[in-house]
Amino acid sequence: MRNLIIAVAVIAGLVLAGIGVKYGWDLLRRPVIDAGIDAHMPNGKMDGPTRENFIKSSIAACAAQRPASMDEEKFKQACACVSEKTADLLTTEDAKIMSETGKLPESLLARMQAPMKQCAKEAGLPHPAQ
DSSP states (O other): OHHHHHHHHHHHHHHHHHHHHHHHHHHHHTTOOHHHHHHHSGGGSOOHHHHHHHHHHHHHHHHTTOOTTSOHHHHHHHHHHHHHHHHHHOOHHHHHHHHHHSSOOHHHHHHHHHHHHHHHHHHTOOOOOO
16 A cells, blocks of 8 residues: 555656646746747757746756655655756647647656666656556
8 A cells, every 4th residue: 555655756746846847847938939939949859048047947846746655865856867857858749839828838748758667766756557
Protein backbone atom coordinates (compact mmCIF):
# COMPACT_ATOMS: atom_id res chain seq x y z
CA MET A 1 0.00 0.00 0.00
CA ARG A 2 2.84 2.40 0.88
CA ASN A 3 4.43 1.83 -2.56
CA LEU A 4 1.13 2.63 -4.26
CA ILE A 5 0.87 5.90 -2.33
CA ILE A 6 4.45 6.78 -3.24
CA ALA A 7 3.79 5.94 -6.90
CA VAL A 8 0.69 8.15 -6.95
CA ALA A 9 2.68 10.96 -5.31
CA VAL A 10 5.39 10.64 -7.96
CA ILE A 11 2.85 10.77 -10.77
CA ALA A 12 1.19 13.78 -9.18
CA GLY A 13 4.56 15.44 -8.69
CA LEU A 14 5.57 14.93 -12.28
CA VAL A 15 2.23 16.17 -13.55
CA LEU A 16 2.76 19.21 -11.36
CA ALA A 17 6.19 19.56 -12.93
CA GLY A 18 4.35 19.91 -16.21
CA ILE A 19 2.23 22.60 -14.61
CA GLY A 20 5.45 24.27 -13.47
CA VAL A 21 6.58 24.28 -17.07
CA LYS A 22 3.33 25.95 -18.05
CA TYR A 23 3.81 28.69 -15.46
CA GLY A 24 7.43 29.04 -16.51
CA TRP A 25 6.25 29.64 -20.03
CA ASP A 26 3.66 32.17 -18.81
CA LEU A 27 6.51 34.40 -17.65
CA LEU A 28 7.84 34.41 -21.19
CA ARG A 29 4.68 34.50 -23.24
CA ARG A 30 3.22 37.69 -21.83
CA PRO A 31 5.69 40.00 -23.56
CA VAL A 32 6.15 37.70 -26.52
CA ILE A 33 3.65 37.66 -29.35
CA ASP A 34 3.64 34.98 -32.03
CA ALA A 35 5.80 37.08 -34.32
CA GLY A 36 8.39 37.32 -31.55
CA ILE A 37 8.40 33.61 -30.69
CA ASP A 38 10.56 32.83 -33.68
CA ALA A 39 13.06 35.46 -32.55
CA HIS A 40 13.23 33.91 -29.08
CA MET A 41 13.54 30.40 -30.47
CA PRO A 42 16.14 30.47 -33.24
CA ASN A 43 16.26 27.24 -35.22
CA GLY A 44 13.00 26.24 -33.57
CA LYS A 45 14.50 25.82 -30.08
CA MET A 46 14.97 28.01 -27.03
CA ASP A 47 18.46 29.14 -26.18
CA GLY A 48 20.32 31.80 -24.23
CA PRO A 49 18.46 33.92 -21.68
CA THR A 50 15.05 32.76 -22.92
CA ARG A 51 15.92 29.12 -22.16
CA GLU A 52 17.57 30.03 -18.85
CA ASN A 53 14.54 32.05 -17.69
CA PHE A 54 12.16 29.30 -18.78
CA ILE A 55 14.10 26.64 -16.84
CA LYS A 56 14.55 28.81 -13.74
CA SER A 57 10.87 29.72 -13.46
CA SER A 58 9.76 26.19 -14.31
CA ILE A 59 11.97 24.69 -11.56
CA ALA A 60 10.65 27.18 -9.01
CA ALA A 61 7.01 26.50 -9.89
CA CYS A 62 7.56 22.75 -9.88
CA ALA A 63 9.50 22.69 -6.59
CA ALA A 64 6.76 24.71 -4.91
CA GLN A 65 4.35 21.84 -5.67
CA ARG A 66 6.44 19.14 -3.93
CA PRO A 67 4.34 16.65 -1.98
CA ALA A 68 5.40 16.57 1.67
CA SER A 69 6.22 12.87 1.36
CA MET A 70 8.88 13.51 -1.28
CA ASP A 71 12.52 14.25 -0.51
CA GLU A 72 13.05 17.95 -1.23
CA GLU A 73 16.45 17.66 -2.93
CA LYS A 74 15.45 14.65 -5.03
CA PHE A 75 12.22 16.33 -6.08
CA LYS A 76 14.06 19.55 -6.99
CA GLN A 77 16.56 17.49 -9.00
CA ALA A 78 13.66 15.87 -10.88
CA CYS A 79 12.09 19.32 -11.44
CA ALA A 80 15.34 20.64 -12.90
CA CYS A 81 15.72 17.61 -15.14
CA VAL A 82 12.13 17.81 -16.42
CA SER A 83 12.43 21.56 -16.96
CA GLU A 84 15.62 21.20 -18.98
CA LYS A 85 14.25 18.33 -21.05
CA THR A 86 11.05 20.26 -21.70
CA ALA A 87 13.07 23.27 -22.86
CA ASP A 88 14.81 20.91 -25.29
CA LEU A 89 11.54 19.37 -26.51
CA LEU A 90 9.57 22.60 -26.87
CA THR A 91 9.06 23.64 -30.48
CA THR A 92 7.97 26.98 -31.89
CA GLU A 93 4.61 25.36 -32.72
CA ASP A 94 4.23 24.31 -29.07
CA ALA A 95 5.14 27.85 -27.98
CA LYS A 96 2.54 29.37 -30.29
CA ILE A 97 -0.15 27.00 -29.01
CA MET A 98 0.81 27.84 -25.43
CA SER A 99 0.75 31.54 -26.23
CA GLU A 100 -2.76 31.22 -27.67
CA THR A 101 -4.28 28.84 -25.13
CA GLY A 102 -2.14 29.17 -22.00
CA LYS A 103 -2.01 25.37 -21.87
CA LEU A 104 0.60 22.73 -22.64
CA PRO A 105 -0.16 21.08 -25.99
CA GLU A 106 -1.15 17.42 -25.81
CA SER A 107 1.67 16.58 -28.22
CA LEU A 108 4.23 18.11 -25.82
CA LEU A 109 2.72 16.31 -22.85
CA ALA A 110 3.02 13.04 -24.77
CA ARG A 111 6.67 13.76 -25.65
CA MET A 112 7.37 14.58 -21.98
CA GLN A 113 6.20 11.22 -20.58
CA ALA A 114 9.43 9.28 -21.10
CA PRO A 115 11.70 12.14 -19.94
CA MET A 116 9.59 12.61 -16.80
CA LYS A 117 9.99 8.93 -15.91
CA GLN A 118 13.71 9.10 -16.68
CA CYS A 119 14.13 12.21 -14.51
CA ALA A 120 12.31 10.59 -11.59
CA LYS A 121 14.54 7.54 -11.87
CA GLU A 122 17.75 9.61 -12.13
CA ALA A 123 16.71 11.67 -9.09
CA GLY A 124 16.17 8.50 -7.10
CA LEU A 125 12.44 9.00 -6.73
CA PRO A 126 10.21 5.96 -6.72
CA HIS A 127 8.30 5.58 -9.94
CA PRO A 128 5.23 3.55 -10.88
CA ALA A 129 5.58 0.29 -12.78
CA GLN A 130 5.08 0.53 -16.50
